Amino acid sequence: MALLMVGAVGASVPAASADPAGVRRTLDWEDSADRVLPAAAPSGFGKQWATSYGATTTTSSVRDGSYAARFELRKNDPVVSSSKRAEITQRDDQPLDAERWYGFSINLPPSWTYDRSAEIVSQWHQCDTQCPSGSPPLALLTDEGRWKIDFKGKITDLGPYATGAWVDWVFHVTWRTDSAGLLEIWRDGEQVMRRTEATHGGGPRSPYFKFGIYKWDWATGTPSDTTQRVMHYDALRLGDERATYADVSPVRTCGRDISPAGVTATTYEPANPPANAVDGNLTTRWSGQGFGASLILDLGVQRHLCGTAVAWHRGDLRWNDYTVYASQDGTTYSKVWAGRSSGTTTAPERALFTDGPRDARYVKIAFWGNPENDWASITEAAVLGL
Numbered sequence: 001m002a003l004l005m006v007g008a009v010g011a012s013v014p015a016a017s018a019d020p021a022g023v024r025r026t027l028d029w030e031d032s033a034d035r036v037l038p039a040a041a042p043s044g045f046g047k048q049w050a051t052s053y054g055a056t057t058t059t060s061s062v063r064d065g066s067y068a069a070r071f072e073l074r075k076n077d078p079v080v081s082s083s084k085r086a087e088i089t090q091r092d093d094q095p096l097d098a099e100r101w102y103g104f105s106i107n108l109p110p111s112w113t114y115d116r117s118a119e120i121v122s123q124w125h126q127c128d129t130q131c132p133s134g135s136p137p138l139a140l141l142t143d144e145g146r147w148k149i150d151f152k153g154k155i156t157d158l159g160p161y162a163t164g165a166w167v168d169w170v171f172h173v174t175w176r177t178d179s180a181g182l183l184e185i186w187r188d189g190e191q192v193m194r195r196t197e198a199t200h201g202g203g204p205r206s207p208y209f210k211f212g213i214y215k216w217d218w219a220t221g222t223p224s225d226t227t228q229r230v231m232h233y234d235a236l237r238l239g240d241e242r243a244t245y246a247d248v249s250p251v252r253t254c255g256r257d258i259s260p261a262g263v264t265a266t267t268y269e270p271a272n273p274p275a276n277a278v279d280g281n282l283t284t285r286w287s288g289q290g291f292g293a294s295l296i297l298d299l300g301v302q303r304h305l306c307g308t309a310v311a312w313h314r315g316d317l318r319w320n321d322y323t324v325y326a327s328q329d330g331t332t333y334s335k336v337w338a339g340r341s342s343g344t345t346t347a348p349e350r351a352l353f354t355d356g357p358r359d360a361r362y363v364k365i366a367f368w369g370n371p372e373n374d375w376a377s378i379t380e381a382a383v384l385g386l
């Protein structure tokens with residue numbers, strides 16, 4: 001059977017990023033290009049530590065994948081940027097009135113004991129030139145054994161922190177100096193704060209994000225009960241106004257519909273070409289005849305995939321036996337699911353990869369038979385990712 005090519009159905013093929021369009025940067029430390037600590041900060045970020053242990057990558061405790069960042073700050077460490085800190089900082093290049101999503105996960109190990117002195121573990125710093133001075137407009141703190149939010153100088157107590165566990169945070173901020181500002185915060189999926197008011201004090205740019213350990217009391221000599229802090233940080237995703245909660249949340253559930261950049265089939269009848277299977281219309285279909293007739297979705301780049309959702313023509317009247325394969329190169333395919341559709345619905349039916357998520361660019365859906373005839377007829381096919 002010849003491979004019949006049809007035109008790309010997406011607007012454009014993404015160049016290299018594996019993130020949804022609204023996610024501007026992922027820092028989950030799984031990309032080897034980001035594992036440049038402690039010598040340097042990852043691309044696009046600045047370095048604010050002075051020791052060999054200030055910021056490193058670790059495999060000992062991770063939120064996702066195989067790597068996380070590990071921050072360590074000691075009381076006697078050199079002063080960095082006028083204080084005691086081990087932080088990775090975004091550039092001060094955020095446009096005015098920016099809407100931003102920030103998702104990340106923090107693990108405070110058991111050594112993160114009670115201290116009467118606070119530390120900031122994530123902060124949103126006002127811009128540096130022509131901008132108001134003073135404390136950052138927004139910060140996530142630990143203080144006296146508790147999580148706290150400092151929003152424009154007002155402290156909100158979120159209750160005691162637990163150690164030895166990952167805590168997922170999502171912040172959604174519309175940076176405004178007027179009443180159109182918005183601040184939303186979720187901890188482990190639960191919204192813990194919402195404000196609709198000005199979110200910062202002014203200047204020509206929006207605040208920028210920094211994360212790590214910042215403990216100013218160690219620089220000023222204010223009493224403190226600790227001399228060392230170690231923290232793990234992972235699954236950072238920075239999104240813009242196009243992003244959603246799910247796009248940046250450290251919780252990755254299988255269900256993200258990944259738009260294909262192109263679709264082909266091993267065979268089809270002219271009236272029902274492969275593009276009909278990805279047009280969002282359940283009344284149009286791809287139809288190809290024969291045992292093993294296959295639809296192939298090309299995602300344009302390798303993505304972290306976890307399943308498919310397939311809707312069958314006459315899917316409420318007959319079942320279909322099919323197999324799903326995944327491939328990185330479009331040549332070598334591995335079986336990721338095999339089974340039978342329900343025969344009770346024309347709606348898309350999800351099939352999650354039997355052995356869990358995998359990285360792939362191509363997904364092939366191969367038809368083996370139904371009780372009526374030897375035609376594969378798929379009205380819609382989608383690939384699910386994390």
Ligand SMILES: [Ca+2]
Pocket residue numbers: 028029030062063064065066067068234235
């Ligand atoms: Ca990771």
Ligand SMILES: [Ca+2]
Pocket residue numbers: 276277278279280281282283284285379380
């Ligand atoms: Ca269709």
